[in-house]
Amino acid sequence: MIGDDRRIINRRKETGLAPITCCCCLCITLVLLTFLLLVATAVFYLWFDPKLPTFSLASFRLDGFKLTPDPDGASLSATAVARVEMRNPNTKLVFYYGNTAVEMSVGSGNDETGMGETTVSGFRQGPKNSTSVKVETSVKNQLLDMGLAKRLSAKFQSKDLVMNVVARTKVGLGVGGIKIGMLAVNLRCGGVSLNKLDTDSPKCILNTLKWVNLQ
Incomplete structure (x- = not known):
């Protein structure tokens, strides 16, 4: 019974950690995409030097x-x-x-x-x-x-x-x-x-x- 209880507790911990892990991955992905967008914008402005008509x-x-x-x-x-x-x-x-x-x-x-x-x-x-x-x-x-x-x-x-x-x-x-x-x-x-x-x-x-x- 004690062993079964420990396995249930471990499963609950793993289940609780899954959403946190997904959230962290999503945040990291968004940060990377934002960084890449900023870099691309900077390169675009430096290379093309855009001006309005x-x-x-x-x-x-x-x-x-x-x-x-x-x-x-x-x-x-x-x-x-x-x-x-x-x-x-x-x-x-x-x-x-x-x-x-x-x-x-x-x-x-x-x-x-x-x-x-x-x-x-x-x-x-x-x-x-x-x-x-x-x-x-x-x-x-x-x-x-x-x-x-x-x-x-x-x-x-x-x-x-x-x-x-x-x-x-x-x-x-x-x-x-x-x-x-x-x-x-x-x-x-x-x-x-x-x-x-x-x-x-x-x-x-x-x-x-x-x-x-x-x-």
Whole structure:
């Protein structure tokens, strides 16, 4: 009986040690994986020296800008044409862009007026490459109240009209022919008047998750 009791106690000890051993093995494995991930990340940064792409608004113009009196105010017809300069500063990394939804507007604050939207097809941007993307939207007989129409017309004539370009896309990274993920980002360009754009190419603001500014 005593021998049987000892065997039962030993089995209980062995049974109790098994979960502890598994837990220790799991912890050690997680520590090793974390260490290897940190080493791989450090090697990646040292070898590739990754940099974010840069964006700037190269040009913006309004073609056929016309305000026509209407019984309810005025109707606006115009074509907005913008050119965004995109640069990949990396020597070994490739950027992949998904289809991009673009909205353009003029004016600021309560006077901001939509100029239509469009979609730009996705593309690949190689290392040390600069790409100029042309975007064109238009509105036809868009109804405005007379007060807003007069303010937009006056600012357009004086080239003091503020323009805005907003884009939503996904950006992926390419390393050695391997495509790594696609991150949703928002791009906002402009916020400056047409006359300032004649002498400057303002940089665009790049962010993700609606609040994390990358640039």
